[in-house]
Every structure is written in C-alpha cells, then in structure tokens.
Amino acid sequence: MHSPDIPDIVIHRLPLYLRTLTILEEQGQAITSSHELGAHLDISPAQIRKDLSYFGEFGKQGMGYEVGFLISQLKRILHLSHAWDVVLVGIGDLGRALASHSGLKRWHFRIVALFDKDPQVIGQSLGPLTVGDVADLHAVVSSRGIKLAIIAVPAEEAQGVADTLIEAGVRAILNYAPTPVNVPENVRLHSIDPVASLQSMAYYLNEE
Amino acid sequence: MHSPDIPDIVIHRLPLYLRTLTILEEQGQAITSSHELGAHLDISPAQIRKDLSYFGEFGKQGMGYEVGFLISQLKRILHLSHAWDVVLVGIGDLGRALASHSGLKRWHFRIVALFDKDPQVIGQSLGPLTVGDVADLHAVVSSRGIKLAIIAVPAEEAQGVADTLIEAGVRAILNYAPTPVNVPENVRLHSIDPVASLQSMAYYLNEE
Numbered sequence: 001m002h003s004p005d006i007p008d009i010v011i012h013r014l015p016l017y018l019r020t021l022t023i024l025e026e027q028g029q030a031i032t033s034s035h036e037l038g039a040h041l042d043i044s045p046a047q048i049r050k051d052l053s054y055f056g057e058f059g060k061q062g063m064g065y066e067v068g069f070l071i072s073q074l075k076r077i078l079h080l081s082h083a084w085d086v087v088l089v090g091i092g093d094l095g096r097a098l099a100s101h102s103g104l105k106r107w108h109f110r111i112v113a114l115f116d117k118d119p120q121v122i123g124q125s126l127g128p129l130t131v132g133d134v135a136d137l138h139a140v141v142s143s144r145g146i147k148l149a150i151i152a153v154p155a156e157e158a159q160g161v162a163d164t165l166i167e168a169g170v171r172a173i174l175n176y177a178p179t180p181v182n183v184p185e186n187v188r189l190h191s192i193d194p195v196a197s198l199q200s201m202a203y204y205l206n207e208e
Numbered sequence: 209m210h211s212p213d214i215p216d217i218v219i220h221r222l223p224l225y226l227r228t229l230t231i232l233e234e235q236g237q238a239i240t241s242s243h244e245l246g247a248h249l250d251i252s253p254a255q256i257r258k259d260l261s262y263f264g265e266f267g268k269q270g271m272g273y274e275v276g277f278l279i280s281q282l283k284r285i286l287h288l289s290h291a292w293d294v295v296l297v298g299i300g301d302l303g304r305a306l307a308s309h310s311g312l313k314r315w316h317f318r319i320v321a322l323f324d325k326d327p328q329v330i331g332q333s334l335g336p337l338t339v340g341d342v343a344d345l346h347a348v349v350s351s352r353g354i355k356l357a358i359i360a361v362p363a364e365e366a367q368g369v370a371d372t373l374i375e376a377g378v379r380a381i382l383n384y385a386p387t388p389v390n391v392p393e394n395v396r397l398h399s400i401d402p403v404a405s406l407q408s409m410a411y412y413l414n415e416e
Contacts, residue, residue: 011411015404019388078407079414086406097302102363103386103403147413148406155310172409174402178311180227188412190405194382195311196223197398198294198356199286201380203219204396205355206287 010051016041017048018074025067033064083108087146087170089161090153091116091124091131094176098150099126109148113140117157134161141168148172155179218259224249225256226282233275241272291316295354295378297369298361299324299332299339302384306358307334317356321348325365342369349376356380363387 020040024032034045034052041048052058052070055077059065075081086104088095088111098104099111116122117134124131132140141149149170153161158177165173172188175181183189228248232240242253242260249256260266260278263285267273283289294312296303296319306312307319324330325342332339340348349357357378361369366385373381380396383389391397 012404012408014411015401015407018407019404023388077411079410080407084406084410092305093301093308094305097300097305097360098402100301101386101402103401104406107403107407109403109406148409150402171413172406174405174409178309180231188409190409192400192402192405193223193311194306194309194358194400195315195317196220196227197382197400198292198312198317198380199223199226199288199315200216200220201356201382201396201398202287202292203222203285205379 006054010054013043013047013051014074014078016043017051018071018078018080021067021071021074025071029067031064032067032070034059036064080108083110084148085110085112085144085146086148086150087111087113087115087137087141087165088150088152089115089134089137089165090151090157090177091118091121091126092152095152096126098152098176099129111150113144113146115140117153134164137161138164138168141165141170146170148174150174150176151181152176214262218262221251221255221259222282222286224251225259226279226286226288229275229279229282233279237275239272240275240278242267244272288316291318292356293318293320293352293354294356294358295319295321295323295345295349295373296358296360297323297342297345297373298359298365298385299326299329299334300360300362303360304334306360306384307337319358321352321354323348325361342372345369346372346376349373349378354378356382358382358384359389360384 017037020037034048037048038045058070058073086109088098091114114126114129114131115134115137116131121131122133147170149165151158151161151173155178158179158181162173162181162183166187175189175191225245228245242256245256246253266278266281294317296306299322322334322337322339323342323345324339329339330341355378357373359366359369359381363386366387366389370381370389370391374395383397383399
C-alpha cells in the first residue's frame with residue numbers, strides 16, 4: 001500500500017496534521033489552508049503542501065482544503081479507518097496511566113490485553129481487563145494476531161519483552177521503558193524518552 | 209551561547225548521540241566512528257558528521273572520535289554539565305511513574321517539587337518530596353527559579369498549568385497531558401503523544 005520512497009519524517013508529520021484538522025472540525029470549520037495549518041503547527045505552508053502531495057491532490061490552488069475530506073484521506077493513508085488492537089506490557093504506575101489514556105481510546109487504539117510479571121499484579125482488574133501473566137504473552141499475542149504493543153516495563157526487562165512480542169508477531173512497538181531497545185528492520189519502534197526531550201530543551205536555556 | 213542558525217532537528221539528535229556514546233563508554237570502548245554511531249542509531253554517518261560539525265571539530269579524518277571527549281563536549285553543548293531542577297505537576301499514575309524515572313535521576317534532571325490539585329494527594333510523600341498544592345505553584349517555581357517543568361495533568365487542566373508555569377518563569381515544558389498546549393515563542397515545548405506515535409507506525413502495518 002505505501003511507497004517506500006516517502007520519508008519517515010513525512011509520515012511522522014501526518015498525525016500532527018490530522019490532530020489539528022480534527023480540532024478545526026470540532027470548532028465547526030469547513031475549509032482550511034496550508035497557511036492556517038502551518039501557523040498552528042509551526043511548520044511552513046510549503047512543507048505541508050509538499051508532504052500532502054506525496055499522497056495525492058487534496059486541495060485546490062487558492063481554495064484551500066476541505067477539512068472533513070482531508071481528515072478522511074489522512075485516516076485512510078495512515079490506516080486508521082478501523083480500530084487497532086494493542087497489547088500493553090508492564091502494569092506499574094506508567095502502565096496504569098496508559099491503560100486509561102483518553103487519547104488512545106478516542107483514536108481507536110484499543111488496549112485489549114495487559115501483562116505483568118509481578119504475582120501481586122497478575123489477576124488484578126483494570127477496567128474491563130484482567131492483568132495476565134507475562135509467561136502467556138507470546139501465546140495471547142500470537143493467537144489474537146495483535147500487531148501493536150506498548151512496553152512500560154523496567155529497563156532491564158524491556159529487550160526481553162520486545163523480543164517475545166516480535167516473535168509472537170508484533171510489528172510496531174511504542175517503548176516507554178527508560179532504555180534503548182533493538183528491533184529487526186521489519187519492525188517499527190518509537191521510544192518515549194523524557195531524558196532526550198529535556199536534554200534537547202536544555203540546549204536553549206542557558207542564555208538567560 | 210547557541211547559534212540560532214542550527215536547526216532544531218540537529219539539537220534533537222544530540223541526545224541520541226550522547227546516549228549511544230555513554231553506552232559505548234560503559235562497555236569500555238575508547239574510540240568510535242560516525243559509521244558505528246550511525247549503525248546504532250539508524251542515522252547516516254554523513255548526517256552525524258554534519259550535525260557535529262556545527263559545534264566544532266571533534267574527530268580526526270580516519271581516526272574517529274574519542275568517546276569520553278565527545279561525551280564531555282556534547283554535555284557542554286547541551287548545558288548538561290550541571291544538574292537541572294525540574295517541577296512536576298500532576299501526581300496521578302503517570303506523575304508517580306515520572307517522579308521515580310531512573311533516567312531522569314541518572315542524567316541529573318532533579319525533580320525538586322511536586323504539585324497536584326487533589327486534596328487527597330496534596331501532602332502525600334513521594335520519596336523525599338511532599339506533594340504541594342497547585343495553588344502554590346507560581347510562588348514556588350518563581351522563588352526557586354525553576355526553568356524546567358513536566359506536566360502530567362488531565363487534558364482540560366494542561367493549558368492553565370502551562371500558563372502558570374510560564375508566568376512563574378519556566379522556559380521549557382515536557383507535556384505528557386493528552387492535549388496540545390500553546391506556549392509563547394520564547395518557551396520550549398515537547399509533547400509526549402502516544403497517539404501520534406501509534407498513528408505514524410500504523411501507516412507501515414497494513415501491507416501484511
């Protein structure tokens with residue numbers, strides 16, 4: 001479905017466009033422009049037009065973009081027209097916060113299975129789900145065909161959990177563990193790293 | 209101290225180089241190369257050399273980089289030679305996880321003050337700290353001169369908390385709230401958005 005020639009950085013910006021368009025739609029706006037989107041996102045209008053042009057012709061010169069149409073097209077491009085099942089591993093404080101994340105639910109990323117290795121945590125209920133034993137992770141992920149996973153385990157367990165997930169068929173991992181994780185080329189990985197975020201912001205702070 | 213001509217994206221990559229170099233140093237490695245760093249990070253060696261060249265001449269042609277020296281230079285460039293005080297607002301599950309994040313401590317981002325608005329949470333102890341009343345947020349941040357903040361409050365409170373932090377003197381915000389936050393141009397903002405991460409990864413998943 002997708003062209004391998006489209007840079008990852010373009011794909012990373014599409015959710016930002018989708019989010020901004022959704023806010024505009026909620027505010028009742030029917031038409032927008034690359035200038036308006038760019039002002040909201042601090043991205044140049046030319047960049048936005050170029051990014052979108054990889055996927056087709058979504059606006060008319062001088063007419064802008066139809067908000068609802070562009071939302072539906074971005075959802076189609078990003079494969080968000082259907083819900084995605086997600087497995088969450090690591091039910092500490094962070095895992096609990098993610099299990100009830102309002103944005104995930106809203107965007108149809110359904111957390112359908114929870115796992116932990118702590119006997120105190122296994123068997124606990126979180127909303128409609130019961131925390132399973134990480135020993136069963138491979139069997140459940142594989143039998144249910146789950147392709148997306150979120151890892152929220154301690155650093156020393158992250159690589160092992162990632163390996164099990166990938167063996168079981170997971171193809172995209174969102175890693176909240178405070179450590180790098182290695183994945184093969186055919187698996188997507190995003191790592192949430194508050195340290196890297198704070199470090200790059202600290203660069204800008206010392207002038208004062 | 210910093211040149212405004214260096215693209216943000218370059219600054220965002222410096223922590224990745226620093227992290228990889230630190231792992232190599234822990235493994236006892238004294239010399240590395242842009243090829244080795246690039247292989248670890250999936251970034252081209254040419255890009256790494258170009259990024260580093262904004263800040264000086266850190267390696268010798270054909271000789272590579274001295275790991276310890278490059279670490280110390282990156283720490284200097286990113287203003288990480290001293291510890292940074294950080295205020296954390298929102299002590300739910302996510303806030304608790306961040307308060308004990310091993311990476312933050314290790315990299316000398318010291319969470320020195322915690323705030324919440326819930327009377328049940330205010331006054332609780334988390335390690336050596338006691339959760340303060342968010343009503344005192346402005347006074348504490350301003351009197352202690354705190355410049356870095358992490359927001360982990362519900363979506364509907366995020367903008368108000370950000371505004372208070374900025375009025376009190378905060379200049380960089382790491383936003384975990386599941387909503388966009390607006391900040392003035394002189395304030396840095398990073399938003400942790402698991403939805404955007406999952407959405408951009410979903411793009412790559414549908415071929416199978």
